[in-house]
Amino acid sequence: MVHRGLEKLCQTQVTYNEIPFIAERICGICGSVHATSYSQAVELAAGLKISRRAEFIRTIMLEIERVHSHLLWLGVAGHLIGFDTVFMQAWRVRESIMWFGEKLTGNRKTYGMIVAGGVRRDITPELKDELLGVLKTIEKELITIHKAIAGDGSIHRRTKGVGCITTEETKLWSLVGPVARARGVDIDTRRDHPYAAYDEMQFDVPVVDSCDVWGTVVVRILETFEAIKIIRQALDKMPGGPIMTEFSEDIKPLQHAIAAVEAPRGEVVHYLITGEENRPERWRVRAPTYPNLQGVPAMLLNDQFADLPIIIGSIDPCFSCTDRVVRVDVRSGTMTHLTNSDLEKISRAKKFAGR
Amino acid sequence: MDILYIAVNILVFLALAPFFEGVVRRITARVVQSRQGPPLMQPYYDILKLLGKQNMGPGNFAFKIAPMVAIASILSVIVFLPLGYQSNFLTKYADIITIIYLLTLGGVAVLLGAVSSKNTYALLGSSREMITMIMVEPVLAMTFILGAVKVKSLGIGASVASVVSGGYGASVIIMLVAYLVALQAFVGRQPFDIAEAEVEILEGPFIEFSGPNLALFKYYLLLKQMFYATLFVIVFIPAIKTGFYGADVLIQLAFVFLVYVLIAVLGSTHPRLRIDQAQKVYAGLIVASLVAVGLSVYGI
Numbered sequence: 001m002v003h004r005g006l007e008k009l010c011q012t013q014v015t016y017n018e019i020p021f022i023a024e025r026i027c028g029i030c031g032s033v034h035a036t037s038y039s040q041a042v043e044l045a046a047g048l049k050i051s052r053r054a055e056f057i058r059t060i061m062l063e064i065e066r067v068h069s070h071l072l073w074l075g076v077a078g079h080l081i082g083f084d085t086v087f088m089q090a091w092r093v094r095e096s097i098m099w100f101g102e103k104l105t106g107n108r109k110t111y112g113m114i115v116a117g118g119v120r121r122d123i124t125p126e127l128k129d130e131l132l133g134v135l136k137t138i139e140k141e142l143i144t145i146h147k148a149i150a151g152d153g154s155i156h157r158r159t160k161g162v163g164c165i166t167t168e169e170t171k172l173w174s175l176v177g178p179v180a181r182a183r184g185v186d187i188d189t190r191r192d193h194p195y196a197a198y199d200e201m202q203f204d205v206p207v208v209d210s211c212d213v214w215g216t217v218v219v220r221i222l223e224t225f226e227a228i229k230i231i232r233q234a235l236d237k238m239p240g241g242p243i244m245t246e247f248s249e250d251i252k253p254l255q256h257a258i259a260a261v262e263a264p265r266g267e268v269v270h271y272l273i274t275g276e277e278n279r280p281e282r283w284r285v286r287a288p289t290y291p292n293l294q295g296v297p298a299m300l301l302n303d304q305f306a307d308l309p310i311i312i313g314s315i316d317p318c319f320s321c322t323d324r325v326v327r328v329d330v331r332s333g334t335m336t337h338l339t340n341s342d343l344e345k346i347s348r349a350k351k352f353a354g355r
Numbered sequence: 356m357d358i359l360y361i362a363v364n365i366l367v368f369l370a371l372a373p374f375f376e377g378v379v380r381r382i383t384a385r386v387v388q389s390r391q392g393p394p395l396m397q398p399y400y401d402i403l404k405l406l407g408k409q410n411m412g413p414g415n416f417a418f419k420i421a422p423m424v425a426i427a428s429i430l431s432v433i434v435f436l437p438l439g440y441q442s443n444f445l446t447k448y449a450d451i452i453t454i455i456y457l458l459t460l461g462g463v464a465v466l467l468g469a470v471s472s473k474n475t476y477a478l479l480g481s482s483r484e485m486i487t488m489i490m491v492e493p494v495l496a497m498t499f500i501l502g503a504v505k506v507k508s509l510g511i512g513a514s515v516a517s518v519v520s521g522g523y524g525a526s527v528i529i530m531l532v533a534y535l536v537a538l539q540a541f542v543g544r545q546p547f548d549i550a551e552a553e554v555e556i557l558e559g560p561f562i563e564f565s566g567p568n569l570a571l572f573k574y575y576l577l578l579k580q581m582f583y584a585t586l587f588v589i590v591f592i593p594a595i596k597t598g599f600y601g602a603d604v605l606i607q608l609a610f611v612f613l614v615y616v617l618i619a620v621l622g623s624t625h626p627r628l629r630i631d632q633a634q635k636v637y638a639g640l641i642v643a644s645l646v647a648v649g650l651s652v653y654g655i
Contacts, residue, residue: 080554082545082627088388154546154626305479306629309554 007283015278016042016251020115023270026285027318028109029072032058032065033263034270034285035114040195040259041272042116046251052197053241054118059197059234060131061113062261063227067138068097068109069264070224073316074145077217080309081158086149093141100134103127118244128235135228146221159214163299163311166211173295176288177266178223179315181207182215189262200237201230213314254281263288265316289318360600361434361445367604368433372577373398375584375615382619398577405570412563413473421468422564422571428460429578436585437512438604450509451499455492461575462488465560468572472563480559483630484550487540490637494537497644498590501530501651515590526650531591533643535617538587540637542580544622549630584614 006026010019023038024031036058043050071094078086098108104127105111113119123131149155165175170183180187188205190198206222208215255274260267266288275281292315299311327336377395384392394400412418435449462484469481502514523531540547551559561572588610595606628636 078626082548082552082554083625084383085387085623086626088390092389152626154628157628157632158626304629304631306549306552306555 007285010283011275011280013279016280017115017117019280019283021112023285024110024112024114026287027263029069029318030065030263030265030268031110032061032114033261033268034287036062036196037259037261037268037270037285038272038283039114039116040261041257041270042251042274043247044259045255045257045272045274046116046247048117048245048247050118050245051241051243052239053122054243054245055197056234056238057119057123057243058114059201060123060231061111061119062196063231063234064097064101065111066227066264067224067231068094068101069316070220070227071097071142073220073264073313074217076316077310077313080313081155083155086145086155089145093138093145096134096137100131103130115244117247118242120244122243123235123238131231131235135231139225139228142221142224149217149221155217156214158307159212159217159310160210161212162303162307163213163314164211165295165299167209169298170211170295173298174291175266175295175315176291177263178216178219179266179292179295181205182213182219183211184209187267189260189267193260195259195261197234197237198230201233203230203233213310216314250278265289265318266292287318289315293317360438363604364433364436364438365430367438367608368430368578368581369574371608372574372581373402375581375611376577378612378615379619379622382616383623387620387623398573402570402573405565405573406567408566410566410568412565412568413471415471417467417471418563419568421464421471422568422575424467425461425464425575426571426578428457428464429575429582432457432461433578433582435511436582437515437589438585438607446511449511451496451503451511451514452509454511455496455499458495458579459488459492461579465572465575468564469560472560474563476556476562477560479556480550480552480562483552483556484560486630486634487547487550487637490634490641491537491540493641494533494644495541497648498530498534498586501526501648502590504648504652515586516594524651526647527591529643529650530647533640533647534587534591536636537640538583538614538618539621539625540633541583542618543576544618546625546628547633547636548622548627549633552627555627580618581611584611584618587614 006022010022014022020035020039023034026034042048071090075087075090075094078084078090101111102108104123105113105121113121165173165183167184170180170185175183175185176187184207186205186207189195190201190203191205203226204222206219206226208218210218251274253274253276257272257274258269259272260269262268268288269286271282271284271286272280273282296312296315299314300308303311328334329336374395376398377393380397381392381395384390432454434445435454437446465484466481469477469484499514502517503509505517505520506513508514539545543551551561556562561569564572585607588607592607592610595603597603597606
């Protein structure tokens with residue numbers, strides 16, 4: 001997250017347990033995954049084992065986020081193919097989980113729940129009952145939406161055979177998340193490298209081999225059902241105990257840690273080297289759009305201009321996830337990286353261009 | 356007295372076209388999309404606001420006159436329409452070919468504006484608009500011709516009134532369905548809002564227009580939409596004549612309202628098609644309308 005100076009800020013100004021709140025602001029839609037991933041990296045570096053209850057609550061928060069993120073995507077995808085009714089209905093269904101998020105954490109989004117060492121708020125029995133109720137309505141309405149979408153010929157016409165990329169190419173470009181799973185690549189960090197409480201959860205990883213945009217629609221809808229299933233299991237099995245495990249602030253410097261979390265868009269990887277003065281020496285984030293965007297040119301090949309929005313939309317792009325600027329001279333093929341002062345010059349030139 | 360009917364035509368259309376658009380938006384919002392939706396008067400506010408804004412443009416002559424040509428052409432078409440089953444002073448000076456020409460002129464004005472705005476998206480939009488215009492026009496023409504072959508006349512009053520005069524035969528039913536499908540393309544709504552396609556080409560032909568110019572184009576689109584809805588009512592709904600001109604107009608407007616409801620429901624339950632997919636639908640419509648005219652020649 002170089003272009004917004006987040007990594008640099010966290011390496012020079014703040015302390016370990018302030019960073020989760022900054023990490024959460026990397027993405028406006030899937031913030032918890034960054035906070036979780038960062039916290040796990042810190043815990044790994046410090047050799048800290050957090051309480052089981054905190055891990056369960058993290059799992060629930062991540063899945064709540066997945067439900068809302070996939071519904072959001074479904075709405076946006078509807079809008080991109082000019083079907084605003086899907087947009088409005090998906091977002092109406094999504095609204096109840098947003099309200100619940102506000103009740104649980106104080107925020108509709110950017111929950112601020114997850115910190116290194118555990119979570120900040122507990123899920124009380126009343127909140128648990130309410131969450132179960134919310135999930136029930138969402139599941140019911142989502143089944144309706146799923147049926148409507150599966151039975152709508154026009155949606156099939158706009159998404160089937162669009163944005164094709166073969167399974168081999170998907171692996172070659174290292175695409176992640178639903179984009180890869182819609183191309184028959186069976187990867188899911190939750191199952192392959194379990195973290196939080198996912199080792200105890202029973203869930204399926206939907207994989208479709210249609211290799212097109214329609215596949216990503218199916219994968220995301222099925223994943224939302226799986227997310228609901230996971231939250232129910234987590235609420236059911238959640239053990240008692242503290243939600244926060246204190247840790248000494250002087251973590252040994254130069255410890256390396258890497259933590260991966262399955263975000264709604266794919267795999268998020270946080271790499272951390274601990275440093276002195278109670279803050280990381282180096283913190284590097286790789287968000288899922290960064291690898292996924294590399295596959296877009298291949299998906300766009302041989303498709304029409306009208307399909308461009310939905311193909312780019314199908315990877316659920318988050319442009320704050322794509323953090324490197326490279327300047328390519330088309331004629332000679334040389335690539336140069338832009339420095340801070342270059343970017344400053346460009347933005348100033350743009351700002352004053354119209355005057 | 357005949358001259359007054361012209362004034363009524365123009366006033367009714369100018370006054371009600373934005374209102375019906377408001378109805379479409381409200382139905383889309385409340386009935387289909389579970390949301391509150393804008394006030395019924397919103398399209399009037401939009402146009403008023405745009406009229407008070409600044410005109411920006413590339414500064415060529417074609418760009419300036421395009422919106423005016425568009426609105427002038429659609430207003431001239433409206434003048435000829437026998438609203439309330441009442442031919443007016445000008446109806447006898449025109450025939451169905453005049454109507455088709457003037458409607459095409461409106462489309463050409465949109466293309467002119469798009470091409471003169473020197474914007475890539477506008478060019479893309481104009482090519483899509485052109486395809487739509489060329490391929491949907493025959494449905495409109497055949498609708499008129501269906502009536503014209505029955506009365507052996509190209510006059511507006513005679514040909515539009517005679518389509519359902521012999522009841523709903525097979526030819527009329529085919530034409531009615533073809534017209535209803537084409538209606539979404541005529542008025543530029545889903546699944547055929549391809550020329551404007553907001554997320555793809557950002558309103559296409561109108562992207563460079565602003566202020567009063569855009570207001571004129573918006574008004575043009577609203578009037579065009581109401582024209583096609585009204586034409587459907589005049590052609591395909593048998594005349595219910597009360598003997599009072601005002602009552603006839605009101606009855607027709609009630610039917611126009613129903614057509615708008617249909618436009619809203621169809622528009623909000625379909626995604627946008629790609630232009631190549633839409634072309635196949637249009638081709639089907641052309642064939643269907645030709646079949647309808649063919650059948651009507653044999654009186655079926």
